[in-house]
Amino acid sequence: MTDLQAIVEEIHASLSPRRGKGKVADYIPQLAHVDPQKFGMAVVTVDGETHLAGDAEEAFSIQSISKVFMLTLGLGKHGEGIWKRVGREPSGSAFNSIVQLEYEAGIPRNPFINAGAIAITDLVLAGHTPKEAIGEVVRFLRYLADEEDITIDQAVARSEQATGFRNVALANFMRSYGKLDHAAELVLGVYFHQCALAMSCRQLARAGLFLANSGTNPLTGHRVVSHLRARRINALMLTCGHYDGSGDFAYRVGLPGKSGVGGGILAVAPGKASVAVWSPGLNENGNSLLGSLALEMLAARTGWSVFGA
Numbered sequence: 001m002t003d004l005q006a007i008v009e010e011i012h013a014s015l016s017p018r019r020g021k022g023k024v025a026d027y028i029p030q031l032a033h034v035d036p037q038k039f040g041m042a043v044v045t046v047d048g049e050t051h052l053a054g055d056a057e058e059a060f061s062i063q064s065i066s067k068v069f070m071l072t073l074g075l076g077k078h079g080e081g082i083w084k085r086v087g088r089e090p091s092g093s094a095f096n097s098i099v100q101l102e103y104e105a106g107i108p109r110n111p112f113i114n115a116g117a118i119a120i121t122d123l124v125l126a127g128h129t130p131k132e133a134i135g136e137v138v139r140f141l142r143y144l145a146d147e148e149d150i151t152i153d154q155a156v157a158r159s160e161q162a163t164g165f166r167n168v169a170l171a172n173f174m175r176s177y178g179k180l181d182h183a184a185e186l187v188l189g190v191y192f193h194q195c196a197l198a199m200s201c202r203q204l205a206r207a208g209l210f211l212a213n214s215g216t217n218p219l220t221g222h223r224v225v226s227h228l229r230a231r232r233i234n235a236l237m238l239t240c241g242h243y244d245g246s247g248d249f250a251y252r253v254g255l256p257g258k259s260g261v262g263g264g265i266l267a268v269a270p271g272k273a274s275v276a277v278w279s280p281g282l283n284e285n286g287n288s289l290l291g292s293l294a295l296e297m298l299a300a301r302t303g304w305s306v307f308g309a
């Protein structure tokens, strides 16, 4: 057992009594069925070591963590041209907020809030049917994690499709400014499915490992993005990855990270490791309560904060 394995197990054990704290997202009805006691952690280092604790092998709904992978795909397809459609500034408002869109003529603040991710999905959809685009996203995640066993939870996708009125409003509002190329229902058909990707902490940590290793997946040797692009995606995760809780996450954890309302968080320790945590109870910003605490403890124990040990 290496020191890192001991650290991961110790953090998991010390937080386990607090499982069930926070509020499980219920505005997507299917997510409300998830057991609030679940708690998993996975750390995959750039040297190829994997350290797991708790429910690290159980697939959960990655939700907004998919926005990192969609941004990567969007940049791959359109390069820096995507910044005509979406900004790079923290929003300071909730993940599904609409107010800022009116002030900035349909240009969302950043790719990691819902409106920004919908704008990116619209770009990824270019030249494809929604079905093809969904297939591309699933294949991309399988390629990144180097595992075939990654699928979409169709019950979650249907649940979002049936109740995602706010996202329908965001998409139509952007379309009204001429800032979406496709009809809202086509874009959202892809968006709801990307959010419903089901992955385990271990798979997610592996999929994010290229961001910890200057754009190359050290396990497969595949260069996914350039060094510069990896650095820039990390910068956006640090500044915008936790909505209006991004400043607090940087203050407490000090790592680029992206959360989802399924209770997962992907965090990147550049040059060190990719980390995924999952605990469904959320704090007031819609970020995993226990997951944030686990990452705060991990950063403290390892000295991995990008701001210094």
Ligand code: GLN
Pocket: 062, 063, 064, 065, 095, 096, 114, 160, 167, 195, 259, 260, 261, 262, 286
């Ligand atoms: N699918 C969710 C939504 O669109 C994603 C939000 C999130 O994870 N913060 O509302």
